[in-house]
Amino acid sequence: MRKTVRFGWFSIWFSTKQCVTIVGQGCGFVEILPLAKATVCMYEHICTCANFVVASKLQSTIDIQAVLCYNKTMKCDLHMHSNCSDGVFPPEKLVQMAKERGVRCMSLTDHDTTCGVLRAVTEGQKLGIQVIPGIELSTFSTMEVHILGFNVNYQDEAFQQELAHVANLRVERNKLLVQKLKEHGFDIDLSKIKTTGTIGRGDIGREMVRLGYCKDSAEVFDKYLGAGKCCYVQSQRLTPVEAIQLTLRHGGIPVLAHPKNLHISFKEFEKFLRPLALAGLGGIEAQYFTHNTAERNFYTKMAKKYKLIVTGGSDFHDYAHGMDIGCKNFIPNGYTRTILGI
Ligand SMILES: [Zn+2]
Numbered sequence: 001m002r003k004t005v006r007f008g009w010f011s012i013w014f015s016t017k018q019c020v021t022i023v024g025q026g027c028g029f030v031e032i033l034p035l036a037k038a039t040v041c042m043y044e045h046i047c048t049c050a051n052f053v054v055a056s057k058l059q060s061t062i063d064i065q066a067v068l069c070y071n072k073t074m075k076c077d078l079h080m081h082s083n084c085s086d087g088v089f090p091p092e093k094l095v096q097m098a099k100e101r102g103v104r105c106m107s108l109t110d111h112d113t114t115c116g117v118l119r120a121v122t123e124g125q126k127l128g129i130q131v132i133p134g135i136e137l138s139t140f141s142t143m144e145v146h147i148l149g150f151n152v153n154y155q156d157e158a159f160q161q162e163l164a165h166v167a168n169l170r171v172e173r174n175k176l177l178v179q180k181l182k183e184h185g186f187d188i189d190l191s192k193i194k195t196t197g198t199i200g201r202g203d204i205g206r207e208m209v210r211l212g213y214c215k216d217s218a219e220v221f222d223k224y225l226g227a228g229k230c231c232y233v234q235s236q237r238l239t240p241v242e243a244i245q246l247t248l249r250h251g252g253i254p255v256l257a258h259p260k261n262l263h264i265s266f267k268e269f270e271k272f273l274r275p276l277a278l279a280g281l282g283g284i285e286a287q288y289f290t291h292n293t294a295e296r297n298f299y300t301k302m303a304k305k306y307k308l309i310v311t312g313g314s315d316f317h318d319y320a321h322g323m324d325i326g327c328k329n330f331i332p333n334g335y336t337r338t339i340l341g342i
Contacts, residue, residue: 075101075102075103075104075326075330075331076103076104076105076106076312076313076330076331076332076342077098077103077105077106077107077312077313077314077316077325077326077330078105078106078107078109078132078134078148078150078285078311078312078313078330078332078340079107079109079134079136079148079257079285079288079311079312079313079314079315079316080094080106080107080108080109080313080314080315080316080317080325081108081109081110081111081136081315081316081317082094082108082110082116082120083116084110084113084115084116085110085111085112085113085136085200086111086200086201086202086203086317087110087316087317087318088317088318089318090116090119091108091116091117091119091120091123092119092120092123094106094108094120094316094325095120095123095124095127095129095131096123096127097325098129098325098326099127099128099129101324101325101326101327102326103129103325103326104129104130105129105130105131105132105332105342106120106124106129106130106131106132106325107131107132107133107134107148107150107313108120108131108133108134109134109135109136109148109313110135110136111135111136111137111138111200112135112136112137112138112163112166112167112170113135113163113167114133114134114135114152114154114159114160114163117131117133117134117135117154118154118155121133130342132150132151132340132341132342133150133151133152133154134148134149134150134151134152135148135149135152135154135163135247135252136148136149136257137149137166137238137243137246137247138170138237138238139237139238139239139240139242139243140234140237140238140239141239141240143227143262143263143264144227144261145240145243145256145262146256146257146258146261147240147243147244147247147254147255147256147257147281148254148255148256148257148283148285148311149243149246149247149250149252149253149254149255150252150253150255150311150340151251151252151253151340151341152247152250152251152252153250153251153252156250156251158250159249159250162246162250166237166238169236169237170199170200171199172236173233173234173236174190174199174204175190176233177201177204177225177231177232177233178190178204180230180231180233181204181208181224181231184224184230184231186208186211186213186224186231187211188204188207188208188211190204192207193207201221201225202217202317204220204225205217205220205221205225208220208224216320217320240256240276240279241275241276241279244276244279244280244281245279245280248280253282253283253309253339253340254280254281254282254283255281255282255283255284255285255308255309255311256273256276256281256283256284256285257285257288258285258288258290258291258315259284259285259286259288259295259299260288260290260291260295261290266298269298269299269302270302273302273306274306277306277308281306281308282308282309282339283303283308283309283310283311283336283339284299284300284302284303284308284309284310284311285299285310285311285312285313286299286300286302286303286310286311286312287300287310287311287312287313287330288312288313288315289312289313289314289315289323289327309332309335309336309339309340310332310333310335310336311330311332311336311340312330312332313330314326314327
């Protein structure tokens with residue numbers, strides 16, 4: 001049986017009882033999962049520009065309308081940085097920008113610090129935007145791995161003490177990095193770098209651009225500061241498992257950030273993922289802005305296999321690189337919403 005229902009610029013075809021195809025602007029395939037209708041379930045298929053939501057047992061156009069409206073209102077961006085780490089905008093400004101761009105739920109995930117979270121949460125309450133407390137922990141095993149921590153107890157003293165220890169490791173790394181840059185003829189004074197939080201490689205890179213050593217941050221990382229480049233210094237950092245444990249100890253949900261940046265094959269990825277899942281990893285940032293459709297699908301499949309949530313975001317720092325806030329729609333599915341309380 002094939003039935004077509006028109007909704008806005010979407011056409012919805014019921015091809016079987018278990019499967020619906022939506023075509024139109026932003027076409028995609030939507031799976032109807034066997035859940036009670038009350039439980040709205042989403043299947044994110046990023047084909048061009050749209051995500052679709054389908055509840056089981058859709059009976060009529062009205063149901064579809066309700067579900068699509070719901071979908072449209074759930075734009076989320078769960079990865080961005082403020083000037084409390086290496087972003088350029090203050091936390092309040094990010095919340096305002098999220099609101100302007102129609103984002104309903106966001107998370108501030110500064111590197112190794114939560115110093116901007118309370119400000120973002122407070123601004124979110126003012127503007128009616130849900131702000132999930134977050135952090136992005138830099139870790140290292142055989143490669144650089146970032147672990148996002150959502151809903152951590154950021155006001156807990158013990159958590160802040162552990163973060164202070166992590167920050168100290170970074171300070172030591174920065175000193176060595178500046179020393180290496182000096183050996184290559186670049187004079188960087190850490191005290192002149194303007195940041196309200198921890199200084200990261202991004203800040204040092206911007207300082208090099210400001211001083212005219214390179215034309216942009218991309219060149220700095222390609223030539224000097226990227227992993228394996230001549231001035232790269234691997235700091236004594238948490239391992240991914242330690243970061244997962246740290247997040248769990250403080251009530252957070254640890255999520256593997258931008259898996260594509262690991263630069264490993266799909267096959268190697270599962271090998272890499274398994275021990276992290278066993279250690280308590282809670283999710284994968286499958287909907288990262290640089291992931292193509294095949295990568296989104298693969299990481300989403302892995303998340304399903306290991307019962308992990310799927311998150312997504314813009315990793316917004318500034319306008320110079322990456323995506324604008326909310327630019328790539330991320331619509332959390334029912335499981336993610338339940339776990340994160342969205
Ligand atoms: Zn990030």
